[in-house]
Amino acid sequence: xxxxxxxxxTMSYFTAALCALLCAEALMAAGVGFPSQPLVAPLTLVLVHxxxxxxxxxxxxxxxxxxxxxxxxxxxxxPELPVVALALLLTGLGSLLLGFLGMAGFSVGxxxxxxxxxxxxxGGFALNLWNLGRTLWSARPVGLPARFVAxxxxxxxxxxxxxxxxxxxxxxxxxxAAFLRLTSEGIPxxxxxGLGGWLTFTAMGVxxxxxxxxxxxxxxxxxxxxxxxxxxxMAILVILIGGPVCLLIFGQGVIPPLLAAxxxxxxxxxxxxxDIMRLYRTRKxxxxxxxxxxxxxxxxxxxxxxxxxxxxxxxxxxxxxxxxVVFLFAFGWLTALGLAKLYKIVAFxxxxxxxxxxxxxxxxxxxxxxxxEPRAMxxxxxxxxxxxxxxxxxxxxxxxxxxxxxxxMLIATARISFELVLTRNLAAVPRAMLPGxxxxxxxxxxxxx
Amino acid sequence: xxxxSRELDVRPILRSGGEPFSAIMQAVNGLGAxxxxxxxxxxxxxxxxxxLGKKGFDHAAREIGDGDWEVLFTPQxxxxxxxxxxxxxxxxxxxxxxxxxxxxxxxxxxPMVRTLAAVEELQPGEVLCALLCREPVFLxxxxGKRGFEWLGAFEADRTTxxxxxxxxxxxxxxx
Numbered sequence: 001x002x003x004x005x006x007x008x009x010t011m012s013y014f015t016a017a018l019c020a021l022l023c024a025e026a027l028m029a030a031g032v033g034f035p036s037q038p039l040v041a042p043l044t045l046v047l048v049h050x051x052x053x054x055x056x057x058x059x060x061x062x063x064x065x066x067x068x069x070x071x072x073x074x075x076x077x078x079p080e081l082p083v084v085a086l087a088l089l090l091t092g093l094g095s096l097l098l099g100f101l102g103m104a105g106f107s108v109g110x111x112x113x114x115x116x117x118x119x120x121x122x123g124g125f126a127l128n129l130w131n132l133g134r135t136l137w138s139a140r141p142v143g144l145p146a147r148f149v150a151x152x153x154x155x156x157x158x159x160x161x162x163x164x165x166x167x168x169x170x171x172x173x174x175x176x177a178a179f180l181r182l183t184s185e186g187i188p189x190x191x192x193x194g195l196g197g198w199l200t201f202t203a204m205g206v207x208x209x210x211x212x213x214x215x216x217x218x219x220x221x222x223x224x225x226x227x228x229x230x231x232x233x234m235a236i237l238v239i240l241i242g243g244p245v246c247l248l249i250f251g252q253g254v255i256p257p258l259l260a261a262x263x264x265x266x267x268x269x270x271x272x273x274x275d276i277m278r279l280y281r282t283r284k285x286x287x288x289x290x291x292x293x294x295x296x297x298x299x300x301x302x303x304x305x306x307x308x309x310x311x312x313x314x315x316x317x318x319x320x321x322x323x324x325v326v327f328l329f330a331f332g333w334l335t336a337l338g339l340a341k342l343y344k345i346v347a348f349x350x351x352x353x354x355x356x357x358x359x360x361x362x363x364x365x366x367x368x369x370x371x372x373e374p375r376a377m378x379x380x381x382x383x384x385x386x387x388x389x390x391x392x393x394x395x396x397x398x399x400x401x402x403x404x405x406x407x408x409m410l411i412a413t414a415r416i417s418f419e420l421v422l423t424r425n426l427a428a429v430p431r432a433m434l435p436g437x438x439x440x441x442x443x444x445x446x447x448x449x
Numbered sequence: 450x451x452x453x454s455r456e457l458d459v460r461p462i463l464r465s466g467g468e469p470f471s472a473i474m475q476a477v478n479g480l481g482a483x484x485x486x487x488x489x490x491x492x493x494x495x496x497x498x499x500x501l502g503k504k505g506f507d508h509a510a511r512e513i514g515d516g517d518w519e520v521l522f523t524p525q526x527x528x529x530x531x532x533x534x535x536x537x538x539x540x541x542x543x544x545x546x547x548x549x550x551x552x553x554x555x556x557x558x559x560p561m562v563r564t565l566a567a568v569e570e571l572q573p574g575e576v577l578c579a580l581l582c583r584e585p586v587f588l589x590x591x592x593g594k595r596g597f598e599w600l601g602a603f604e605a606d607r608t609t610x611x612x613x614x615x616x617x618x619x620x621x622x623x624x
Contacts, residue, residue: 005590070586077471138471212583213557218608219583285556348558356591360565367558 005075006066006353009082011424013062014342016090018417020054021335025413028390028406036399039319042104046097051330053093053121056199057156059338061085061128063206063345064149068132071146071209072139078131085127092120099171118167125160129153144221144229148205151233155197158240162190178248188254189243191326196265197236199334200302204232204272207295207337211276214344215283215292222278228271235264262313269306273299290373294340294380301332301387324394331387331409339383339416346420347371354426354435365433372428376419383412454485460517463491473497477504477522485523493518499598543600543615546578547571553582553609561588564614568597571616581610588612 024047027033033047065082069075076082096117102108136142136150162182168174169183212219238261246252276299280292288296305328312321347370355364386408393402426434457476459469469490476486486506488494497520498508506522513519550567552560564579565588571577584601592599592614601612 005587073584073586075470079468138474216554216556216582220607284554351558352587356587357594359562359591360567360569364562366562 005069006349006356007062007069007076007082008079009086010062010066010349011346012083013058013065013086014346014420016086017055017058017062017338018342018413018420020050020058020093021413022410022417024050024055025406025410029403029410031399031403034323035320035394035397035402039323042100045100046104049093049096049100051335052194052199053089053096056330056334056338057125057194058086058089059342060199060202061089061125063341064132064202065128066345066349067206067210068135068146068149071149071206072136072142074135074139076131077134077138081127081131085124085131088120088124088127090124092117092122092124095120096167099167103170112171112173114167114171115173118164118171122160122164125156129156144225145205145209147229148208148232149202151229151236152198152202152205155193155201155236155240158236159190159194159198162186162193166190181247182244185247185254186243188258189239192239192258192261193236195326195329195334196261197239200329201232201236201268203334203337204228208275208279210341211279211292211295214285214289215279216285217279217283222275224271225275228268228275231264231271232268235261235268238264259313262309266306266310269302273303289344289368290371290377290380291340291344294336294343297380297384298333298336298340301328301336301384305329305333320395320397324391327394328387328391332384332391336380336384336387339380339413342420343371343376343416347423350424350426358435363433365429369433370423370426370428371419372422376416379412379415379419383409383416386412454487454521454523455480456487456489458489460489460491477501477506480524483524485521488520488522489513490518490520491516494520495596496593499593502598503600543576543613544574546576546613548577550577550579553580558587561585561591564588564612565591565595568592568595568614568616571614573616576613576615579612579614581612582608584610585612 027047027050033041033044037043061082065076094117095111095113098108098111099114099117102113132149132153136146136153139146142150165179166183166187169176169179208225209219211217238257242260243254243257246257247254280288280296305325308321308325308328312325315321347367351365351367351370358364386405388405390402390405390409393399393405422428431437455476457473459472462469462472473488480486488497493510493512501508501522505525507525508520508522510518510520548567548571550564552563555563560579560581564577564585567579568577584603589599589601596617598615598617599612601610603610
């Protein structure tokens with residue numbers, strides 16, 4: 001009942017995340033990693049972790065720091081902790097990437113980069129987990145969207161623990177037999193928990209609330225949403241607990257727990273898709289804004305990625321197919337979702353930051369006045385065209401076409417990022433409507449309060 | 450029934466630049482039935498009166514020198530619920546609203562803008578009633594910052610959020 005205010009560090013997370021995405025796209029355009037190099041090459045690992053941690057996880061963490069208090073109407077337990085976490089995450093990521101570069105044969109010095117990276121990342125994620133977990137705990141009983149987030153955070157615990165084990169093992173700090181087995185075979189668990197549990201399941205929970213909020217749709221909890229939550233959580237637990245048990249105690253491979261989790265995830269995603277379509281149908285807002293439109297495309301990519309995943313699982317996967325599905329999942333679904341939501345969230349947070357105190361006291365611009373949707377839309381089209389072409393190139397094994405498509409994605413992302421900068425600078429607001437009457441270049445990409 | 454009051458001194462937290470809200474809420478949640486909280490702070494914590502008022506606490510404040518304040522939060526005799534609903538307002542002595550706003554069908558954040566514009570016109574002690582389609586999480590802190598008191602809850606149908614806002618007698622005190 002206390003309400004939510006602006007999170008001081010969210011914009012810093014977003015800025016760091018966008019920089020990581022631009023770097024990753026530039027590397028892809030330059031031919032670093034799969035498909036120019038093997039799927040398990042160290043340079044592919046550089047790329048994958050730049051995207052998964054640098055872009056997606058920082059984006060999600062920044063968004064959660066702002067929106068978990070909105071979901072549960074309680075203030076963040078420790079408002080200043082996110083900056084410490086961000087510093088640890090960035091140094092951890094830097095060390096991890098240096099470690100992978102070392103594995104690829106680059107001269108990076110003799111520091112134990114991989115274990116150091118794992119320690120930094122584990123520390124950063126742990127601080128955010130503690131902060132968000134305490135905030136959720138203080139608001140019990142929480143609604144369904146917040147329970148999705150809690151399950152996503154549980155998944156993140158698994159991702160971080162497996163990542164720690166891999167790094168300590170690869171860095172030569174441990175020769176424990178169980179850790180060795182997990183490192184050699186457990187990578188699919190790490191990826192599924194990260195992309196599926198942590199990023200997708202959390203995004204699903206947040207989108208239930210945000211989409212309803214932005215489109216003025218009723219927020220009633222449906223049975224389908226509860227089943228989507230239960231089956232998704234089961235899928236997470238099957239991998240988190242069943243995966244290592246299957247591997248280490250029963251000596252089975254990774255396939256049985258992965259297939260069991262996939263079955264749960266399919267039910268969860270199908271019901272989620274149905275819920276979101278209901279939200280679109282029952283919305284009161286007649287005009288669909290850019291963020292909701294792009295979200296619908298992203299959801300389409302998710303559906304396509306899931307269908308391809310099932311087909312690939314049935315036919316027996318090859319590296320190319322795995323790469324293609326994971327790429328579509330990371331860029332067609334999660335990245336597109338992230339860019340679309342950033343477009344809305346940055347405008348809203350900027351509006352609230354600059355005009356919150358003035359609302360009702362003098363005329364203020366609307367949130368929509370801070371953005372120029374017709375100008376931004378073609379760049380989202382270009383982005384999706386790039387993702388489609390790049391996915392196809394991956395499936396067909398055409399690295400040069402892939403690099404061209406990645407370059408198109410880079411251009412589109414850079415332009416969308418520039419639109420966000422313009423929004424933060426209040427570039428579209430007439431001078432008379434500026435908060436102090438003049439165009440102060442506000443604390444744009446650093447702490448916002 | 451009456452127990453000795455619990456004391457919480459948040460002055461060290463405030464002096465070190467920290468935010469004592471969570472410590473205060475922890476202390477409040479840890480109070481026994483009928484137990485009062487004696488709070489020591491480096492300023493008069495006016496916004497807290499609204500928050501704890503809604504949790505069913507009356508307050509009595511006095512300055513204790515060097516700019517420090519002591520506030521005694523005592524549970525109201527009738528405070529049966531920590532989550533008061535608008536229909537409990539009559540018992541807490543709020544007057545009938547002078548104005549009604551139906552913001553349920555407006556695009557966000559228009560409900561927030563309209564509500565804040567309307568409350569600026571309230572006279573001290575007057576109450577405004579706003580109907581919304583969801584809990585206005587970003588509006589509530591803004592009302593607190595401007596020194597307004599509010600009571601809000603969903604109606605029984607869970608689709609309409611009814612928010613009552615009262616202009617305090619000395620709104621500037623909240624600054």
